[in-house]
Amino acid sequence: MIKRAGIIPIIIALASAGGLAAQTGPGARDAAPTRTIFQGATVIDGTGSGARTGMAIVVEGETITAVVPVADLTEEVREGAAVVDASEWFAIPGLVESHTHVATMASRARAEFILNRQLYAGITTARDMAGDVRSLMDLQRASLVKEIDAPDLYFSALMAGPEFFTDPRTVSSAAGETPGQVSWMQAVTEDTDLAQAVALARGTWATGIKTYAAIDGELLAAITAEAGSQGIPVWSHTHVGPARALEVAGTGVRSMSHVCSVGSAAIPDDVFREGQEGRRTGFVDVDLNHPAVDSVFALMRRNGTVLDATIRVVVQVGLRRMAAIDTVNAPRPVEAADSARAGPPQPPIDRRRRGVRAQCETADAIALTRRAWEAGVMVATGTDGMTPPASDFPALFDEIRHLHDDVGMPMADVLRAASHHGAVALGLEDSIGTIEPGKHANIVFLREDPLAGPESLRSVELTVKRGTLYPRRNFVLGAPPGPAGR
Numbered sequence: 001m002i003k004r005a006g007i008i009p010i011i012i013a014l015a016s017a018g019g020l021a022a023q024t025g026p027g028a029r030d031a032a033p034t035r036t037i038f039q040g041a042t043v044i045d046g047t048g049s050g051a052r053t054g055m056a057i058v059v060e061g062e063t064i065t066a067v068v069p070v071a072d073l074t075e076e077v078r079e080g081a082a083v084v085d086a087s088e089w090f091a092i093p094g095l096v097e098s099h100t101h102v103a104t105m106a107s108r109a110r111a112e113f114i115l116n117r118q119l120y121a122g123i124t125t126a127r128d129m130a131g132d133v134r135s136l137m138d139l140q141r142a143s144l145v146k147e148i149d150a151p152d153l154y155f156s157a158l159m160a161g162p163e164f165f166t167d168p169r170t171v172s173s174a175a176g177e178t179p180g181q182v183s184w185m186q187a188v189t190e191d192t193d194l195a196q197a198v199a200l201a202r203g204t205w206a207t208g209i210k211t212y213a214a215i216d217g218e219l220l221a222a223i224t225a226e227a228g229s230q231g232i233p234v235w236s237h238t239h240v241g242p243a244r245a246l247e248v249a250g251t252g253v254r255s256m257s258h259v260c261s262v263g264s265a266a267i268p269d270d271v272f273r274e275g276q277e278g279r280r281t282g283f284v285d286v287d288l289n290h291p292a293v294d295s296v297f298a299l300m301r302r303n304g305t306v307l308d309a310t311i312r313v314v315v316q317v318g319l320r321r322m323a324a325i326d327t328v329n330a331p332r333p334v335e336a337a338d339s340a341r342a343g344p345p346q347p348p349i350d351r352r353r354r355g356v357r358a359q360c361e362t363a364d365a366i367a368l369t370r371r372a373w374e375a376g377v378m379v380a381t382g383t384d385g386m387t388p389p390a391s392d393f394p395a396l397f398d399e400i401r402h403l404h405d406d407v408g409m410p411m412a413d414v415l416r417a418a419s420h421h422g423a424v425a426l427g428l429e430d431s432i433g434t435i436e437p438g439k440h441a442n443i444v445f446l447r448e449d450p451l452a453g454p455e456s457l458r459s460v461e462l463t464v465k466r467g468t469l470y471p472r473r474n475f476v477l478g479a480p481p482g483p484a485g486r
């Protein structure tokens with residue numbers, strides 16, 4: 001059990017005494033002391049400064065109030081505090097999963113399975129990149145009030161051109177209503193009253209507006225400007241065809257998802273136009289060393305736009321399938337004209353598959369991410385999927401491995417990607433993303449040195465979210481939630 005430290009500090013070795021489990025049982029959380037000292041840890045605080053040994057992290061309620069050498073702890077601070085012996089542990093900021101989908105289908109069990117596995121692996125914040133906001137709001141609340149063990153959940157309201165809303169995922173995410181005509185999935189055109197559309201999106205309690213597809217550069221710029229004036233960030237796909245990566249980067253959106261689509265900037269204009277006009281479809285080989293690609297990264301760096309690279313999704317599902325699911329490139333319907341010319345009736349063209357895309361294999365995704373990182377772009381860790389249900393660790397660990405092993409980022413940079421840069425994408429860098437006084441107490445404690453390599457993150461002992469302790473030993477992999485997500 002937790003004991004009060006009193007005048008003479010008593011260090012309680014909770015890690016070996018079973019005390020954590022006692023503290024974190026249902027109901028017990030409320031009775032925990034309001035001040036907790038995590039004592040003796042080696043702290044990598046995520047600000048970019050190096051590891052510091054023998055540190056104490058003082059937490060009051062949900063907030064970090066001090067990060068100091070143990071020797072500097074005053075009696076006043078020790079008085080009445082619970083002490084967690086962290087002298088064998090490394091502390092890093094809570095991880096941010098920057099691209100998850102937990103409510104595309106209305107399955108509470110699946111959502112809870114994903115979120116539970118994320119939290120106990122050290123993910124304290126998750127950004128959901130479009131789904132059914134009616135479910136997401138409830139999951140967000142359930143997490144905050146500790147009905148479920150889950151990261152803090154932030155979500156988006158989606159905007160796209162009208163033709164996107166035949167996509168089956170939008171149908172399920174707007175079940176009972178018409179996708180494109182609900183506040184969390186709005187069809188937008190040049191005639192849309194954007195002040196109202198952005199206000200409706202904010203009314204869903206979304207943290208960001210996700211722009212998805214079938215939007216031209218002018219419209220995207222207008223959405224971004226209006227969203228900026230109403231204080232909500234825009235999270236865009238890198239290619240929202242017709243607007244390509246260079247135009248998207250030029251608007252100053254807060255984040256851009258899917259690194260492969262940066263290649264859209266290198267598609268020759270005439271080839272791209274043929275795709276837009278419905279005369280050509282599929283993948284084109286482009287020169288990914290094209291200067292336009294560097295221009296995209298330069299703009300992103302200048303505007304502080306975070307790259308949500310999602311290398312993992314290219315590796316796991318392949319670009320072709322991702323494109324088939326994720327793309328709308330058609331600016332206007334031309335099926336009628338096509339079939340009139342063709343004579344015998346033809347099956348309708350799937351507009352979501354029209355348009356051309358830049359060919360991009362795993363090696364390209366890795367090379368592009370490396371160039372972005374070398375150009376000074378903030379790369380975040382988003383996955384756009386989940387690992388198989390039997391896996392003990394979430395998809396984020398795949399993305400982290402790709403960034404370190406394949407892209408070549410040192411672990412210090414990877415950890416910053418997985419914490420601070422994710423916070424920037426959310427607009428929450430003042431409250432999360434580093435271990436500093438004033439921030440939420442979102443901390444991961446590890447047995448092994450996280451700077452040694454990505455595998456060390458599997459040595460998680462304890463996740464702390466908003467001051468609440470979630471020991472790894474309490475983690476039970478839930479029942480498989482039906483068909484695996486992608």
Ligand SMILES: [Zn+2]
Nearest residue numbers: 099101129384
């Ligand atoms: Zn996604």
